[in-house]
Amino acid sequence: MNIKEIKLHQLVMKMRNPFTTSFGTQQDRYVTIIEAVNEDGLSGFGECVAGEDPLYSEEFMDSALIAMKKYFAPLVLHNEISHPDDVWELFKPFKKNNMAKAGIEGAVWDLYAKENNITLSEAVGGKKPDVEVGISLGLEDTDEALLERVKEKVDEGYKRIKVKIKPGRDVEMVRKIRDAFGDIPLMVDANSAYTLDDIETLKALDEFDLMMIEQPLAAGDLIDHAKLQKEIKTPVCLDESIDSYESALGAIELGSCKIINVKVGRVGGITQSKKIHDLALEHNIPLWCGGMLEAGVGRLHNIAITTLSNFTLPGDTASSSRYWFTDIISPEVIAEDGVVNVSTAPGIGADVDFGKMEQYLKTTEVITK
Numbered sequence: 001m002n003i004k005e006i007k008l009h010q011l012v013m014k015m016r017n018p019f020t021t022s023f024g025t026q027q028d029r030y031v032t033i034i035e036a037v038n039e040d041g042l043s044g045f046g047e048c049v050a051g052e053d054p055l056y057s058e059e060f061m062d063s064a065l066i067a068m069k070k071y072f073a074p075l076v077l078h079n080e081i082s083h084p085d086d087v088w089e090l091f092k093p094f095k096k097n098n099m100a101k102a103g104i105e106g107a108v109w110d111l112y113a114k115e116n117n118i119t120l121s122e123a124v125g126g127k128k129p130d131v132e133v134g135i136s137l138g139l140e141d142t143d144e145a146l147l148e149r150v151k152e153k154v155d156e157g158y159k160r161i162k163v164k165i166k167p168g169r170d171v172e173m174v175r176k177i178r179d180a181f182g183d184i185p186l187m188v189d190a191n192s193a194y195t196l197d198d199i200e201t202l203k204a205l206d207e208f209d210l211m212m213i214e215q216p217l218a219a220g221d222l223i224d225h226a227k228l229q230k231e232i233k234t235p236v237c238l239d240e241s242i243d244s245y246e247s248a249l250g251a252i253e254l255g256s257c258k259i260i261n262v263k264v265g266r267v268g269g270i271t272q273s274k275k276i277h278d279l280a281l282e283h284n285i286p287l288w289c290g291g292m293l294e295a296g297v298g299r300l301h302n303i304a305i306t307t308l309s310n311f312t313l314p315g316d317t318a319s320s321s322r323y324w325f326t327d328i329i330s331p332e333v334i335a336e337d338g339v340v341n342v343s344t345a346p347g348i349g350a351d352v353d354f355g356k357m358e359q360y361l362k363t364t365e366v367i368t369k
């Protein structure tokens, strides 16, 4: 591959609805779209999923931008890359900054697939023609408002409903959902809002036959999650604690979880996601693909990785329209009855629509050789 320039398109996208988790409310999504251009003028696209502030993880958009500009973009411009798997090796001396790494690496993957006239799904080794998706619902001011949202999404056919919880908004809220909707595929995500001191509350959730409880304890923790998993029936799923192949291996060895949510950005890119995929498959740990409120580019990357065989549970990759009035890709991602068809067009499978992007675009920085 011969990448001659990297463009960083910085966008601010207003979400259709504010999204509230145990760590805060988000209305404006800051997005960086990374465009890697080769010597023939062909472009590959990636998306950096770092949030505006370091609340979900230590990375945030400003830190990721600096990391991409100062380290990761120059590395792909000045080194020979024969396959996108090489990129992780180039980045390896630089610790963490996984979302910045993944943004640049993602653009290289898309470009590689396009240069070879194959889909990104084929490039990563995925086989599924379509993927099942669920939806992640934020906290609402009242349980009644949440119940309305759940109804809407059940009616739209999503394959699984995830609701955010936090201390004080957990057992009784989940009880109301079960009472109203019966046996729907339901799970909860705490975004690390609890400690082992809350064990009685976490045990009380066992009564509801949840598919899983996602990241109940501290981000990065494996030890306490292992203790918790021994005390509760509900499968623990880790999100924030799995930031590398090594942490996935640790979690599996310690019994910290029974399920892993893979986020491409959190683990440093597609190459690392594939490695975690193969490890989990070997250990019978089912996977699903999480989301970071991505715009279309990141959403299509998520769909591509979900086509790998051990992504057996519905992911958080809902329709573009669940997040945005207008997404930045054409065609947009559409889930019908909770199923998204994987595009057969090369690379991510849709065009980045610069016309649609215009309304969100703040600046574009170009990094050349």
Ligand code: OSB
Pocket: 056, 135, 136, 189, 191, 239, 290, 291, 292, 293, 294, 316, 317, 318
């Ligand atoms: O914990 O999975 C999470 C959004 C932002 C940051 C963290 C998380 C989420 C979601 C929404 O749950 C996933 C999505 O719909 O993109």
Ligand code: MG
Pocket: 189, 191, 214, 215, 239, 240, 290
């Ligand atoms: Mg989560």
